[in-house]
Each structure stands twice: as structure tokens, then as C-alpha cells.
Amino acid sequence: MRFVVRRMGLFFxxxxxxxxINFLIPRLMPGNEATxxxxxxxxxxxxxxHALEVEFGVNNDQNLLVSYVQYLGNCLTGQFGLDSARVPVxxxxxxxxxxxxxxxGVTTVIAFSIGTLLGIVSAWRRGGALDSLLSPLLFILTxxxxxxxxxxxxxxxxxxxxxxxxxxxxxxGETPSLSVAFVLDVIGHxxxxxxxxxxxxxxxxxxxxxxxxxxxxSEDYVRMARxxxxxxxxxxxxxxxxxxxxxxxxGFAMQLGFILGGSILVEYTFSYPGLGYLFxxxxxxxxxxxxxxxxxxxxxxxxxxxxxxxxxxxxxxPRTRDA
Amino acid sequence: xxSPQVFxxxxxxxxxxxxxxxxxxxxxxxxxRNRKATIGLLLLAIIVLVAAFPGLIAPGDPQAAIYEQQLGxxxxxxxxxxxxxxxxxxxxxxGTRLTLIITVSVGALCxxxxxxxxxxxxxxxxxxxxxxxxxxxxxxxxxTLPLLIVLxxxxxxxxxxxxxxxxxxxxxxxxxxxxxxxGLSLRTxxxxxxxxxxxxxxxxxxxVEILPNMLxxxxxxxxxxxxxxxxxxxxLQFLGLGSSNEITWGTMLHFAQQNGAIESxxxxxxLAPGAAVALLGxxxxxxNYAFDEIANPALRSVRRQRAKSDS
Numbered sequence: 001m002r003f004v005v006r007r008m009g010l011f012f013x014x015x016x017x018x019x020x021i022n023f024l025i026p027r028l029m030p031g032n033e034a035t036x037x038x039x040x041x042x043x044x045x046x047x048x049x050h051a052l053e054v055e056f057g058v059n060n061d062q063n064l065l066v067s068y069v070q071y072l073g074n075c076l077t078g079q080f081g082l083d084s085a086r087v088p089v090x091x092x093x094x095x096x097x098x099x100x101x102x103x104x105g106v107t108t109v110i111a112f113s114i115g116t117l118l119g120i121v122s123a124w125r126r127g128g129a130l131d132s133l134l135s136p137l138l139f140i141l142t143x144x145x146x147x148x149x150x151x152x153x154x155x156x157x158x159x160x161x162x163x164x165x166x167x168x169x170x171x172x173g174e175t176p177s178l179s180v181a182f183v184l185d186v187i188g189h190x191x192x193x194x195x196x197x198x199x200x201x202x203x204x205x206x207x208x209x210x211x212x213x214x215x216x217x218s219e220d221y222v223r224m225a226r227x228x229x230x231x232x233x234x235x236x237x238x239x240x241x242x243x244x245x246x247x248x249x250x251g252f253a254m255q256l257g258f259i260l261g262g263s264i265l266v267e268y269t270f271s272y273p274g275l276g277y278l279f280x281x282x283x284x285x286x287x288x289x290x291x292x293x294x295x296x297x298x299x300x301x302x303x304x305x306x307x308x309x310x311x312x313x314x315x316x317x318p319r320t321r322d323a
Numbered sequence: 324x325x326s327p328q329v330f331x332x333x334x335x336x337x338x339x340x341x342x343x344x345x346x347x348x349x350x351x352x353x354x355x356r357n358r359k360a361t362i363g364l365l366l367l368a369i370i371v372l373v374a375a376f377p378g379l380i381a382p383g384d385p386q387a388a389i390y391e392q393q394l395g396x397x398x399x400x401x402x403x404x405x406x407x408x409x410x411x412x413x414x415x416x417x418g419t420r421l422t423l424i425i426t427v428s429v430g431a432l433c434x435x436x437x438x439x440x441x442x443x444x445x446x447x448x449x450x451x452x453x454x455x456x457x458x459x460x461x462x463x464x465x466x467t468l469p470l471l472i473v474l475x476x477x478x479x480x481x482x483x484x485x486x487x488x489x490x491x492x493x494x495x496x497x498x499x500x501x502x503x504x505x506g507l508s509l510r511t512x513x514x515x516x517x518x519x520x521x522x523x524x525x526x527x528x529x530x531v532e533i534l535p536n537m538l539x540x541x542x543x544x545x546x547x548x549x550x551x552x553x554x555x556x557x558x559l560q561f562l563g564l565g566s567s568n569e570i571t572w573g574t575m576l577h578f579a580q581q582n583g584a585i586e587s588x589x590x591x592x593x594l595a596p597g598a599a600v601a602l603l604g605x606x607x608x609x610x611n612y613a614f615d616e617i618a619n620p621a622l623r624s625v626r627r628q629r630a631k632s633d634s
Contacts, residue, residue: 010460017461025473143608145554147561147576148597155590166586254463261468265558269580279472280562291476295469302466 003321007310011303018299022292023071027064080293083282089293092278097297100274103190104263107197108256115202116248119209120241123217134206142203146262150196150269157192164192167271193263193270201259208251212244219243249313253306260298342535350539354613363609370603374419385409385417385570402591406582411575411592415599418570425483425556425571426603429490430549436491437498437544442529442537444499445506456503462496468558475564486556486565494551498544505540509533539614546611553604572596 074080080089122131141149158166168189216222217240225235260276267276275294282291314321354360373380390404397403402411444455471493478485509515518528534541559565560573561580579585579593 010457013457014461014464018465021465021470022473025477139608139612140605143550143604144601145557145597145604147558148601151576151580151585151593151597155585155594159585159590257464257466260466261558264468264472265561268562279469283472283476283563286476286479288473288476291469291473295466295473298466298469299464302464306464 003314007307011307015300015303018296018303019072019075022296023068025292026288075296081289083285083287083290089290092290093275093293093297096273096275096278099272100263100267100276103193103267103272103274104197104259106190107194108201108259110194111198111201111259112205112248112252114198115205116209116241116245118202119206119248120213120236120244122206123210123213123244124236124240126214131210134210138203138206141199142207144200145265146196146200147265147269149200150193150266153192153196154269165189168273189272193266193272196266196269197259197262200262201255204251204255204258205248209244209248212247213240216240216244246313246317249309249316252309253302256305257298257302260301342531343538346535346538350542354610357613357616359609359616360613363606363611363613366602366606366609370419370423370606373416374423377417377420381410381413381416383410383413385414396591402595403589405578405592411595414570414575415572415595418572418575418596419599421483421569422553422556422571422573422600422603425487425490426549426552426607428487429494429552429556430545432487432491433495433548433552434498434541434545436495437502437548438534438541440495441499441502442506442533445503445510446525446529446533448510452503455499459496459499459503462493463500467493467555471555471559472562472564475559479564483565483569486559490552490556490559494548494555497551498548501544502537502540505537506533509536543611543614546607546614549607550604550611553600553607557600572599576600 078090080093083089083092118130118134122128122134125131154166157163165188219240222235222239225239230239263274264276264279266272267274268280271277275297279291279294281287282294354364387409390410402415404410405414440455440459444452444459471489474489474492475486478489515528515532518532523532556565557571557573557576560571561576563577563581565573573596575596576593579589579596582592584590584592585594
């Protein structure tokens with residue numbers, strides 16, 4: 001019970017901190033959403049500035065506390081204001097959300113499974129072919145920036161070989177439907193961005209899984225299992241991997257923040273119209289309400305995953321419940 | 324090293340010097356003996372030389388738009404030209420300097436904050452530790468890149484210093500957590516107890532007794548932040564944020580992407596600065612791996628044993 005309270009406490013505290021940071025940024029920085037947008041266009045017209053300020057709800061005379069409470073209320077009800085095209089930010093975000101959710105969700109699951117499996121096998125046959133091939137490869141994958149891998153894949157498989165489309169989420173002229181042709185088209189467009197994310201994300205999981213496996217393999221209970229003559233599969237999966245996977249689960253949330261960050265760059269590289277691409281268009285249009293709302297969405301996503309991972313770890317490993 | 328020495332009053336600075344000299348000597352010997360570290364150091368040295376003397380390799384003004392636009396690679400333009408007719412190779416060479424300056428200053432400032440926060444939390448303990456750790460945890464969970472994007476959009480046009488500032492604000496937490504953990508494990512050691520019993524003041528204990536013992540972790544934390552900065556700063560600039568009127572590898576990538584370099588047969592314009600970013604990251608990461616081995620003997624002995632059985 002104490003565990004649940006503590007975890008929920010950290011969840012709400014961090015959420016509150018993110019909301020407050022988001023509230024304070026525009027107020028600590030020189031200017032506000034309106035002046036930031038206008039400074040992008042030359043020559044500030046005072047009346048235009050005022051009109052924008054009214055629209056963004058920037059009120060210089062208002063009590064800070066009053067606007068803070070108002071802001072929290074707006075965030076809870078999903079009112080994030082209008083973007084530069086005068087469309088409610090929430091509508092814009094909901095349009096991009098399914099694409100990012102699909103791309104990041106599927107690739108995270110794939111990367112986690114592949115990473116964990118490769119980590120298990122490479123620790124089991126330590127120093128073997130897979131292990132010695134994997135470690136320099138891993139080094140490259142975890143060190144190279146996400147966008148460089150994206151650009152390389154785009155160049156090799158998109159331009160030189162021409163196997164996959166260069167950008168967007170589905171072909172121009174297709175209308176979204178549940179037909180086989182459309183689904184295949186969507187998958188084809190998602191492969192290059194997806195592979196980039198899997199390749200960059202799996203590295204961390206292989207690394208931790210391998211190192212944890214190496215240490216659990218030298219535990220007494222594994223020697224005991226060997227002495228009993230249990231099958232290698234059973235020792236590998238039930239005895240060693242089962243105990244080694246816990247830190248991978250805790251690291252899941254940290255990795256998710258990393259993958260989400262990567263997905264912004266990947267979506268930009270492939271012009272994939274999800275939330276990450278919105279971040280980029282928000283940058284060029286100086287769409288701060290949009291960016292601030294996106295920041296909150298990404299934080300909430302990471303926080304929810306931290307919470308789920310924490311509870312999963314506690315469920316699997318009673319020792320962590322006291323912590 | 325950990326043997327308690329009795330210091331005479333007034334010998335404090337000497338003792339500090341000695342402690343650091345021992346630690347630095349041990350570290351540099353370990354670096355020179357490690358193959359990964361040597362390669363990383365060599366790569367870094369080359370990059371530093373390029374940053375220091377770009378004019379020797381690529382004479383000419385990297386900003387001068389005096390050539391034909393969007394040329395492919397040729398002997399006169401090794402990597403082609405940009406959308407306004409600048410030489411890409413010249414930009415790549417001259418862009419090294421600012422890229423390196425940003426990386427090193429962010430790395431150093433992040434490390435400074437990590438040390439301050441981490442060691443203070445570990446040594447002082449209690450409520451201070453609780454609140455500093457909570458702050459660290461919050462900054463670790465909040466996704467970095469989205470926060471960075473919001474901050475830099477506000478600061479657009481304010482130049483390199485602003486970029487460095489926002490990267491430091493979002494990047495210090497990881498190192499702080501590691502240094503706190505190490506500090507906690509040192510806390511109960513006998514030589515610190517001895518210093519306390521001698522009646523040394525807190526700053527003295529932290530600076531002279533604790534820090535020299537954490538030096539390898541401090542260096543590792545700097546290298547880790549540098550790896551983070553290389554990729555993150557370039558990513559930000561790739562999106563078009565941060566000093567886009569100055570030349571760095573990241574801003575080169577941005578203009579290449581905006582002009583469809585990859586699709587229009589001028590792929591080196593984008594791939595070359597991308598590879599340069601990867602190379603700089605690799606240099607720091609190699610050094611970082613080596614420091615991991617130095618700081619964590621368990622990893623090292625495994626590799627030694629394997630190397631022996633291979634030969």
C-alpha cells in the first residue's frame with residue numbers, strides 16, 4: 001500500500017512539475033506566445049500584437065496566481081488554445097496522435113522483444129559468434145544519432161534502391177479505408193521510420209539484458225539448476241532471463257523518453273505527419289501553444305509508462321515493493 | 324589512496340594537490356593502456372586540430388555564396404554546393420569549431436551541476452538529499468527533446484549561449500544521479516570518518532577527500548554528457564532551432580534536409596555532416612567506454628579473461 005502511495009505520489013508530483021514548468025516558461029522568457037510568433041514576422045504592429053495576446057489568453061495585468069489556476073483548469077479540460085492557423089490545438093494533436101501512437105507503439109514493442117531476446121542469447125553464448133558480432137554493432141547503434149541512421153536508411157533504401165517511399169504516411173491520392181491495398185500502403189510508408197526507431201532503441205535493451213544475464217548466470221541457483229540436469233532452455237529462460245529482465249522493465253520508461261525524442265527527429269526526416277512532425281511545423285510557425293501542449297502530451301505518455309513499469313516490476317519482484 | 328593520512332593544519336592545499344595529482348596520474352596511465360581510449364583520444368585530437376585550424380584544410384569563407392547552386396560532388400567541390408552556392412566541404416570543416424565549442428561547454432557545465440547536486444545530496448543527506456533527489460528524478464523523467472524544443476523556440480535568434488543554456492538545463496540530471504550514488508557509497512568510508520573526527524570543515528572534506536576519489540566518475544560523467552550533447556544539439560539544429568545563421572554540423576543538416584538534399588542527388592550534403600556528428604559522438608563514447616572499464620573493474624576483468632582465452 002505504501003508502495004502504491006509513493007509511486008502515485010511521484011507520478012502526480014512530476015506531472016505537476018511539468019505543468020508548472022510549462023506555465024512558467026512563457027512567463028520567465030522574454031516575451032510571450034504572441035510576441036514570439038510576431039517576432040518571426042518583421043515589423044510588429046501593436047494592434048495585431050494585442051489581438052494575438054487576447055487570443056492566446058496572455059493577460060499582462062492578471063494576477064499570476066489567478067492565471068495559474070485558470071491554466072491548470074484549461075489543461076485538465078484539454079483546452080490548449082489555438083494554433084497559428086486558428087485551429088484548436090487539441091484538434092491538431094488528435095489528428096497526429098494515431099500516427100505517432102501506431103509508429104512508436106509498434107516499434108517499441110518490437111525493439112523491446114528483439115533487444116531482450118538478443119541480449120539473452122548473446123549472454124548465454126558469451127564470446128560466441130552472435131556476441132562478438134553484436135558488441136561492435138551495438139556500439140555503433142547506440143552512439144550514432146537517430147537522425148543520421150534515418151538519413152542513411154532514407155538514402156540507401158529510399159533513393160538508391162528505391163524499395164520504400166521517401167516520405168509521408170500514405171500515398172497521395174489514396175483515401176483512408178480498411179482495404180488491404182491501403183493498409184499495405186500505410187505499412188510500406190512506416191517501414192523506414194519504424195526500422196530506424198527499432199534499430200536505435202533495441203541497442204539499450206540488448207546491452208542491459210546482456211549484462212544482467214551475465215550476472216544472473218553466475219548465481220548459485222543457476223549452478224543448482226545445472227547440477228539438477230535441467231534442460232538448457234529452461235535454465236536460460238526460466239532461471240536466468242526471468243531474473244535478468246527486471247532492470248530492463250524499469251529502464252523501459254527511460255527508454256520511452258528516448259524513443260519519443262527520436263521519433264520527433266525521425267518523423268521530421270521522413271515527413272511522417274505524427275505528433276513529432278507537428279513539433280517541427282510548430283517550430284517554423286512559432287506555434288508555441290501547440291508546442292507546449294505537445295510537451296505535456298509527451299510528458300504524460302512517459303509518466304504513464306513509468307507508472308505501469310513500476311507496478312509491473314513490483315508485481316514480478318516482491319523485493320522492490322519495500323523500496 | 325584511501326589510507327587515512329594525518330594532515331597538519333595549513334597543509335590543506337598541498338593535500339588537495341597531492342590527492343588530485345595521484346588521481347590524475349592513475350587515470351592518464353589507465354587511458355593510455357586502454358585501446359578504446361587511445362582510439363577515442365586520437366579521433367578527438369584530429370577533430371580538435373580541424374576546429375583549431377580550419378583555414379589550413381579548407382581556405383575560403385564558408386558563408387560565401389559564390390558558386391553555382393546545388394552542385395553534386397566534384398573535384399572542385401568535394402561534397403557539392405548548397406542551395407545558395409556555398410561549398411559544403413568548407414562548411415563542414417569550419418562548422419567543426421562551433422560544434423565542438425557547444426559540446427565541450429555543455430558537457431563541462433552539466434558535469435559541474437551534477438557534481439554540485441550529486442555530491443551535496445549524498446554528503447549532506449536528510450531533507451536536502453530528499454529534495455535534490457526528487458528534483459533529479461523529475462528532470463530525468465521529463466522527456467528532454469520536447470522540453471528543449473519549447474525552450475529554444477522561445478529563444479530563437481538568441482544565439483549559441485542560449486542553446487548551451489537550454490542543453491545544460493535539460494542535461495545535468497543523469498550525471499547527478501550517478502555521482503550521488505557514488506557519493507553515498509563513499510560516505511561511510513573510514514577515511515572520511517577520520518577527517519570528520521579531525522574536525523575538518525565540510526567544503527574541505529568534499530573538495531579534498533571526496534572529489535579526488537570520484538575523479539574517474541566525474542570524467543565519465545563529462546564524457547557521457549558530451550555524447551548526449553553531440554546528438555541532442557545536432558538534433559535541435561537539424562529541426563531548425565538554435566543559431567541557424569552560424570555554421571555547425573547541425574545547421575548544415577537542417578538546410579540540407581529543407582532543400583531535399585538526399586532526394587535530389589546531393590546526398591553528401593546531408594550525409595557528411597551526419598557522419599561528422601556520429602564520429603564526434605564515437606570519439607567521446609569510446610573514451611566513455613574506456614572510463615567505464617577503468618571505474619568498474621568487473622567489466623575489465625571479463626574482457627581480459629576473454630582476450631586471454633582467445634589468444
